[in-house]
Amino acid sequence: MSAEKCFAKGSAAPGPVPNGHIRLYSMRFCPFAQRARLVLSAKGIKHDVVNINLKDKPEWFLEMNPLGLVPTMETLAGELIYESPIIxxxxDEFYPEKKLLPSSPFGKAQQKMTLEHFSKIVPLFYKISMGKKSGDDVSVQEAELKNRLSKLNEDLVNKKTKFFGGDSITMIDYMMWPWFERLEIFQLKxxxxxTPDLKKWAELMLEDVAVKATMHSVDTHKAFGKTYAEGKPNFDYGL
Structure with a gap:
């Protein structure tokens, strides 16, 4: 069961987590929540999704997570976990089938180092996009972004692999993907x-089943972004 339409202030709380499932509190257009949905899909984990109106959050959700963050995950035992990398x-640990993280401690550390590097890139996407919309000169930030993306490209070149963890998709690929899905929306394609190797990586990611299952079209992203920019985000756009 997935409650596609978002829950807002005044809405009744959903029922208990279905037996044998895990629940993700999400928002359809949130790239951080998409990370969790990618992993749930890739690993074939039974789950339901409850979408939250982030501008008008339900009281019961704020009682559950006072920070009001998505993604938030609730287990059958009522345990609550938030922050997308932690989720x-x-x-990956609780559902060991089809592991996405490397088995070696060094392999895990490498992925976490790449993720730490990528976390410095994420704010640039938004700064540049917002700056362009405001008519600001974003040449310095764009040069920094290109430099950081070139380092990711070098990583693929040095490894001589299709993906960042080898020749098949692993956790780090899913952790980075949501922002590459939105490159055209950011006007940064x-x-x-x-960065030809990174560009090829993005093309290969588009062929992945989990990516296809969780992504939105460029037109849908743009339409939602327009409602967001106008101060009236339509979290149910397209439903």
Whole structure:
């Protein structure tokens, strides 16, 4: 069961987590929540999704997680977990079938180091996109973004692999993907022109079953973004 339409202030809380499932509190257009949905899909974990209106959050959700963050995950035992990397690591450990993280401690450390590097890139996507919309000069930030993306490209070149953890998709690929899905929305797709291996990686990611199951079209992203920019985000857009 997935409650596609979002729950807002005044709404009744959903029932208990279905037996044999795990519940994800999400928002359909949130890239951080998409990380968790990618992992749930890739690992074939039975789950339901409850979408939250992030502008008008339900009282029961704020009691559950006073920070009001998505993704938040609730287990059958009522345990609550939030922050997307923590949720995804938990899912990989608790559901050991089709492991996404490397088995070696060094392999895990490598992925966490790559994720730490990528976490410095994420704010640039938003700064540049917002700056362009405001008519600001974002050339310095765009140069920094290209430099950081080139380092990711070098990582793939040095490893001589299709993906960041080898020749099949692993956790780190899913952790980074949501922002690459949105490159055209950020008006930054051209930043991959000088990073051919990274560009090829993005093309290969589009062929993945979990990516296909969780992504939105460019037009849908743009339409939601327009409602967000107008101050009236339509979290149910397209339903």
């Amino acid at each position: 995804c690591d938990y899912l 051209h930043c991959l022109d000088s």
